[in-house]
Amino acid sequence: xxxxxxxxxxxxxxxxxxxxxxxxxxxxxxxxxxxxxxxxxxxxxxxxxxxxxxxxxxxxxxxxxxxxxxxxxxxxxxxxxxxxxxxxxxxxxxxxxxxxxxxxxxxxxxxxxxxxxxxxxxxxxxxxxxxxxxxxxxxxxxxxxxxxxxxxxxxxxxxxxxxxxxxxxxxxxxxxxxxxxxxxxxxxxxxxxxxxxxxxxxxxxxxxxxxxxxxxxxxxxxxxxxxxxxxxxxxxxxxxxxxxxxxxxxxxxxxxxxxxxxxxxxxxxxxxxxxxxxxxxxxxxxxxxxxxxxxxxxxxxxxxxxxxxxxxxxxxxxxxxxxxxxxxxxxxxxxxxxxxxxxxxxxxxxxxxxxxxxxxxxxxxxxxxxxxxxxxxxxxxxxxxxxxxxxxxxxxxxxxxxxxxxxxxxxxxxxxxxxxxxxxxxxxx
Ligand SMILES: NC(=O)c1ccc[n+]([C@@H]2O[C@H](COP(=O)([O-])OP(=O)(O)OC[C@H]3O[C@@H](n4cnc5c(N)ncnc54)[C@H](OP(=O)(O)O)[C@@H]3O)[C@@H](O)[C@H]2O)c1
Numbered sequence: 001x002x003x004x005x006x007x008x009x010x011x012x013x014x015x016x017x018x019x020x021x022x023x024x025x026x027x028x029x030x031x032x033x034x035x036x037x038x039x040x041x042x043x044x045x046x047x048x049x050x051x052x053x054x055x056x057x058x059x060x061x062x063x064x065x066x067x068x069x070x071x072x073x074x075x076x077x078x079x080x081x082x083x084x085x086x087x088x089x090x091x092x093x094x095x096x097x098x099x100x101x102x103x104x105x106x107x108x109x110x111x112x113x114x115x116x117x118x119x120x121x122x123x124x125x126x127x128x129x130x131x132x133x134x135x136x137x138x139x140x141x142x143x144x145x146x147x148x149x150x151x152x153x154x155x156x157x158x159x160x161x162x163x164x165x166x167x168x169x170x171x172x173x174x175x176x177x178x179x180x181x182x183x184x185x186x187x188x189x190x191x192x193x194x195x196x197x198x199x200x201x202x203x204x205x206x207x208x209x210x211x212x213x214x215x216x217x218x219x220x221x222x223x224x225x226x227x228x229x230x231x232x233x234x235x236x237x238x239x240x241x242x243x244x245x246x247x248x249x250x251x252x253x254x255x256x257x258x259x260x261x262x263x264x265x266x267x268x269x270x271x272x273x274x275x276x277x278x279x280x281x282x283x284x285x286x287x288x289x290x291x292x293x294x295x296x297x298x299x300x301x302x303x304x305x306x307x308x309x310x311x312x313x314x315x316x317x318x319x320x321x322x323x324x325x326x327x328x329x330x331x332x333x334x335x336x337x338x339x340x341x342x343x344x345x346x347x348x349x350x351x352x353x354x355x356x357x358x359x360x361x362x363x364x365x366x367x368x369x370x371x372x373x374x375x376x377x378x379x380x381x382x383x384x385x386x387x388x389x390x391x392x393x394x395x396x397x398x399x400x401x402x403x404x405x406x407x408x409x410x411x412x413x414x415x416x417x418x419x420x421x422x423x424x425x426x427x428x429x
Contacts, residue, residue, distance in 0.1 A: 004034070004035055005035065005038055006036065006318075007038060007040040007073045008073060008074070008075045009067045009073035009077065010043075011064035011067055011076070011090050012044060012080035016307045018051050018053045020039075020077065020079065020312065021042075021055070023305070025054070032315075032319055037316075041058055042061070043062065068094035068097065069093045073099070074099065075318055078090055079103070079104055081105055082105070083110070084112075087108055100128075101125070101128070102128050102315055104129065104307060106205040106209060107205050110204070110219050111205075113212060114327075114334055117331040118331040120326055126317070126318050127326050130310045131308075131314070132206070133209055134297075135302045139285055142287065143155070144328055147295075149291075154286075155211070155286070156250055156254075156428070157251060157275065158249065158285075159203040159206040159283055160203040161280075161300075161301045161302045163198060163228075163249040164278065165184060166180050166198070167237070171237050177234075181194060198230055200228035200251075203264045204251065207262055207264060208253075215253070215337060217260070217327075218334040218335060218337075219327075224263060225262070235391060236350075236352060236424065239391065240268050240424070243378055245276070247267070248267060248427070249266055250266075250267040250275065250427045259338030260338065261340040261342060262339075268426045269429060274286075274298070275427065282300070284296070343402035347399070348397060348398050348399075349399070349423055350394075351394050352393045352422040353392050355390055356389060362392060364414055368411050369407050373403050377397050381393075388418065395426060408423055
């Protein structure tokens, strides 16, 4: 492409789409690699909806698929969202029209990334998605490009700002999950339907993409083990803190000789660890490589400004003309990774039991754990006024997850145990 102007079609004018148009309007000289990026056509659901950006001079498309295939644009930017439906149809249409695509859509890439990469490479056009993971923080670029000379062993971090905000507020204000979520929805920090965020699915989409980039395999969202933060109790936040930990929603991907384990779950991080200190809506990530050791990045994982800047960086890469496979290895060689059975994984854990306030209970719990092969690292008991039963909390030394689960079931069956035991993992960071 030698034209000095790239005509850009943008589908989706919500937080990120309007952010991108505002960014380009505020930076009219944005001309990386000597080419101007000019938005000429847009699509959204409602033409008349008031927006923070001026679209009056742009060609309007009711149908994003028609915009994607329009020969009057050179590059298609998909900012609608969702793994299927109009976003997927429009991205496919653009690629089939041999048009470069930039998207911020993690659900689409995590769930259909292999097929879309194959289509993009067949058509010999780039498909870029920097903004899909950690918004304004260049996580994709670091893993796909900067670390391509190293061998990545594991990636773990905080990839969902909404969950991080909720957990941070619960600890700071002493309010329960439902209260803080309702406030986050009022303030616009959480969606009306928060399932994708608080259920862990959004973080799972992002870590699935990073795992594919890091380990040279196809994204395998179906293999991700996912637990959200809905069950995180204020009592656990307090007890964990007394033991020297903070609860975070940690997304991780690890590779071993047996395969790859991708999972998202609430985990305890030591209070002085950088992941524990990344508060509010921040995102943070550790990448562990054979040669580079540990690399830590942190920053705004969402928001109009940072995300639009990441989309603009991808537009700039398309205009600069460099090309590499969508997922590091050519699409035709990509295979889904072999998932590791999580029950075989070794790890430390936090366990909370509500027990009858009577002699011998603690001995019964510790004997049951010892018989099952679980060794206790620390122990805490806190009487709670007026409540039925006494919560006891302990952390374990590293143990296979299957052994731990069996021990928890045995403890749940003890007559002195009043409630379902609560198990949280201690992050392997
Ligand atoms: N928000 C963030 O900070 C952030 C960060 C990183 C990545 N992302 C990703 O970026 C993408 C966009 O997110 P967002 O927060 O900007 O979403 P959003 O605010 O909900 O905006 C979605 C846009 O898509 C349009 N749209 C919906 N259905 C459509 C259809 N059938 N045809 C044409 N347009 C349609 C909507 O039109 P109307 O405006 O007319 O309703 C709206 O403009 C998602 O994939 C998201 O995961 C977002």
